[in-house]
Amino acid sequence: DAGVIQSPRHEVTEMGQEVTLRCKPISGHDYLFWYRQTMMRGLELLIYFNNNVPIDDSGMPEDRFSAKMPNASFSTLKIQPSEPRDSAVYFCASSLGTGLGYEQYFGPGTRLTVT
Amino acid sequence: QKEVEQDPGPLSVPEGAIVSLNCTYSNSAFQYFMWYRQYSRKGPELLMYTYSSGNKEDGRFTAQVDKSSKYISLFIRDSQPSDSATYLCAMSPTSGTYKYIFGTGTRLKVLA
Numbered sequence: 001d002a003g004v005i006q007s008p009r010h011e012v013t014e015m016g017q018e019v020t021l022r023c024k025p026i027s028g029h030d031y032l033f034w035y036r037q038t039m040m041r042g043l044e045l046l047i048y049f050n051n052n053v054p055i056d057d058s059g060m061p062e063d064r065f066s067a068k069m070p071n072a073s074f075s076t077l078k079i080q081p082s083e084p085r086d087s088a089v090y091f092c093a094s095s096l097g098t099g100l101g102y103e104q105y106f107g108p109g110t111r112l113t114v115t
Numbered sequence: 116q117k118e119v120e121q122d123p124g125p126l127s128v129p130e131g132a133i134v135s136l137n138c139t140y141s142n143s144a145f146q147y148f149m150w151y152r153q154y155s156r157k158g159p160e161l162l163m164y165t166y167s168s169g170n171k172e173d174g175r176f177t178a179q180v181d182k183s184s185k186y187i188s189l190f191i192r193d194s195q196p197s198d199s200a201t202y203l204c205a206m207s208p209t210s211g212t213y214k215y216i217f218g219t220g221t222r223l224k225v226l227a
Binding site: 056093097103108 | 121156157158159160161164203213214215217218219220
């Protein structure tokens with residue numbers, strides 16, 4: 001199994017530009033999560049989906065952030081317009097919602113730098 | 116005050132030492148407790164989980180939960196340089212939610 005795949009691995013962009021992060025979850029997993037990690041705030045859940053439907057987006061910081069999951073094998077997180085304070089590592093994770101569903105498998109992350 | 120507090124470290128220990136990593140929390144509803152390990156420039160990976168109070172052992176790793184004190188610990192015996200990583204605690208109130216609250220992580224260095 002290839003694990004959770006994220007692209008790009010690194011993104012450097014200028015303030016005001018649109019940024020799109022991509023994620024392919026593990027095949028068969030029905031939950032998908034988007035996290036943001038910074039030194040100051042640690043790992044924060046932004047939004048999660050179940051069977052492609054957004055369940056909880058209360059962690060999305062503001063309207064500049066949006067996430068979609070058009071099918072079971074693909075999700076995007078978009079920031080428009082980007083700001084320097086959005087600089088962070090963004091992780092996508094997936095899990096299989098049976099039993100406790102406690103194990104979330106994380107991708108390698110996308111390191112975003114907004115200048 | 117954050118819901119989950121974790122000392123950021125870094126914690127440096129010699130190879131073979133016993134390591135104790137800890138988290139405190141404020142939400143008494145938390146029932147599920149997890150430890151994730153994160154190597155540099157990688158995503159977190161689940162190391163151990165426990166439900167409610169008590170101990171759980173897996174090889175060199177022991178997870179301990181004290182709900183009365185709102186305190187969880189991860190012990191690593193015979194620590195190895197390969198254990199050098201950041202350790203994140205995570206917790207959740209019930210099995211019906213996948214909304215985990217993570218600590219900020221403790222960076223561990225095991226010196227050869």
